Amino acid sequence: MLLEINDFLNNLIWGNILIYLLPALGIFFTVSSRFVQFRYFFKMFHILRDTVHDKEGHISSFQALMLSIAGRVGGGNIAGVAVAITLGGPGSVFWMWIIGLIGMSTSFFECSLAQLYKEKDSEDSCVYRGGPAYYVTKALGQRWLGVIISFLLMVTFGFAFNATQSFIITTSFESTFNIPGWISGVALTILFAFAVFGGIKRITKFSEVIVPIMAVGYLLIAAVVISLNIAQIPSLISIIVNEAFNPSSAIGGGLGAVILQGAKRGMFSNEAGLGSAPNVAAVAYVAHPVQQGIVQSFSVFIDTIILCSCTAFIILLSGVYTPGAQGVDGVLLTQNALIEHIGPLGGYFVTIALLLFGFSSILYNYYLAENSLNFFSKGNKVLFTLFRIFVIVLIIWGSQQDLGSIFSFADLSMGLLAVINMIAIALLYKPALQLIRGYDRQIKEGKKPVLRYNDYNEYKIDKEIWKEIVDNINDIRSKDKA
Template sequence: MDAIVGFLNTIFWGYILIYGLLAVGVYFTVSLGFIQFRHFGEMIRTVMKSPETDEAGISPFQALTVSLASRVGTGNLAGVAVALSLGGPGAIFWMWMVALVGMATAYAESSLAQLYKTRGAHGHYRGGPAFYISKGMNMPWLGAVFSVCLIISFGLVFNAVQANSIATAVEGAFGIPPLVVGLALAALTGVVIFGGIKKIAQVAEIVVPFMAAAYLLLAIVIIVINITAVPGALWQIVGSAFGLTEAVGGVTGGVMAALLNGVKRGLFSNEAGMGSAPNIAAVAVPVPHHPSSQGFVQALGVFIDTLLICTATALMIILSGALDPTAGVQGTDLTQAALAEHIGTAGRYFIAIAIFFFAFTSIIGNYSYSENAMVFLGMGNTQGFTALRVLVLIMVVWGAMQAVATVFNTADASMGMMATINLIAIVTMSGTIAKLTKDYLSQRAEGKEPMFHAADYPELGDGIDHTIWSRD
């Protein structure tokens, strides 16, 4: 199994995604006119608009918080620490680059997910890459492959990763055995996911803003206290990305180690291009009533995840002086050691609590994506959802007791396959994305509230659900 996982990671991360993710991000950044920079205000506007009442879907803000629930997890705490340990401070620079160009990728994939969404059981909105691959590319078989990869990676493997981080942090801070943590976490997870996507959205819109605000507030306090050292920390990040400063962490590999680990951990954290967040973007009721509006919402999610929360973690670790490649401390342990340097023993407890909230919300967010995949595969019924939920709970308990390296490597392989399929799909349909964007922005420039009119897109035919987009 280790050999197979290692081979897949070599193919995906050594040849395909390390270049493909950046290339696709740059492609959409340029082809869409640097949309994530020129129209950043639109991202805020689409989230802050009052949601429309629609029992079929969730609000844009709920969609953002559910996607952030999935994005903001171990990648923001343990993942950043791993990137720093293996790639040095320069890895953070490449995480920034992946996020900045990834905002355009996130916009593209989530706009498509909105466009091709449909109605599942009980009239609820469903959608995501599997749906736009099937309808937009006329390749339902590839949509099925994507769905299987999504269930394996997000429904199962990634949730084991999150459980592993929670168990490690809680055991380190409070001495509670991993099995006990896993069982308790599974019980709490079951209470939420058995309520379906609506319940998940209700929990996420309360917990996610609270946990993100608390974490960023602590980071701001630490940065202010160490303000004189901040310029030096930022120079370490930028300088070591190009080999201009002495290596700290990532001693072997230099610039390439920084690039590889930054890109890998950047994607694992913000998920841009992976094809995950579009699954919840499709469930939202867009405001304005145009597919592009949800693209803007999810682009903002990438910004919050990496440019704010991951950067906060990185600065706290670098400013602490705890980053020592010879000490062998990495992952959650490094983040806890860094906070202990800043605020004493309380730092370990704070990170354990933060890891719990970040990773727990990731588990329920990841599960929500899997529901859409089950619907696409024709298993979106009570029996199918129950079986999936039971498997998720089993993986939570299993993951709590596994070694970090094994779980992370498996997650990398499954994520790599998903991302490869999704990147091919969105590039293939880039013409549709460009037309949607031009339509939205031209209406906004004319002072109108953007509205999608299916009649303006005759080439889509019956690929879209006209009953959803029939508003005048």
């Protein structure tokens, strides 16, 4: 009965709400901002190079980018893409690209808002907190909605997504090394338990080292596969585009299934609109909220347009994918495809990549869940201890489930969160547009933008925080000039 209820709600949310809401609002954000994700694309490199952070050691734009990529880049890039192709055919890749491109603007809006409405963890703290729960509470005056968002974030990332990553990692280890899932599940849980007690600084330090290594490694393998099959790339892209609008008869559900699988797996991978990345974006120490919006928009591009495409090309160029076949799990399909390209080494590579991708995602998911719990618990030690125990148990539980039930549970919680957060962003598009105009105006004036916080009196932001940040950054810039 629970599975039937879960399936019914999934079909309602994804098949009747999000399938229209996601592209509609994504297009609205894109057009109203004059295609912000493309106009500002190359500014991201300058922003990362010009990062300023103070003596108290706040998290920089680069660290926040690496942490968000650590969360976005995970099993969804390897197993999720394979699931989309299995259930929706090659055409689902096209819709994954579309969701990624318009999702860049969605991520820009939600992360800029998170920066604008951030607050200090405590009066004497140098750590910031923010995200959907904070901007709906401060900007819309709806704390009850903030509590619901925090709860859904905690369930989606701390519970559902972590169980999903656990399943993907342990399945891969069982296939490659014949290690029973429960053994690798226990080992993963022990490793996780040791890691989570270091807080956000330890997680960011881990991410800024491991994320570039794993991403570049995966890109190099994909580049080898693509270069060996370069002559087939044009015809493959043609097949993807054609199947996006004229799916083969082997795909059950027709065009709707193709779009749905692309949207689901694209969103599962890049998380644009879910309200997850804003929690990390708010922590970064930047002169203007738009700067972090630009950086986080780029992380969606890296995740979906680059890394998801790598997996799709690896699978579709291999010949191991059979249209209409439902018997191969996502992880195994990607492994078999890479083995076909480069031999047994491919299977080992996918397993190690999944461990690194998945474990960094688990740490990131845990941080989001803990941050969400803090919103309504305010550091209750007993509650936090119980929460950590429950998350640990769920990682073991996830390693023993099947792919269908894991993804179904994750899809439901993700869908509920997306509906609420997307509507909240839509209601708050005016301050986001004002941020863009203010940033553009300072660029035209030939200045390095800082937030002119007195221009936002009507939006209930914490001006004391922004005065402190702007004064400090202006001092640093003055010293640099001198």
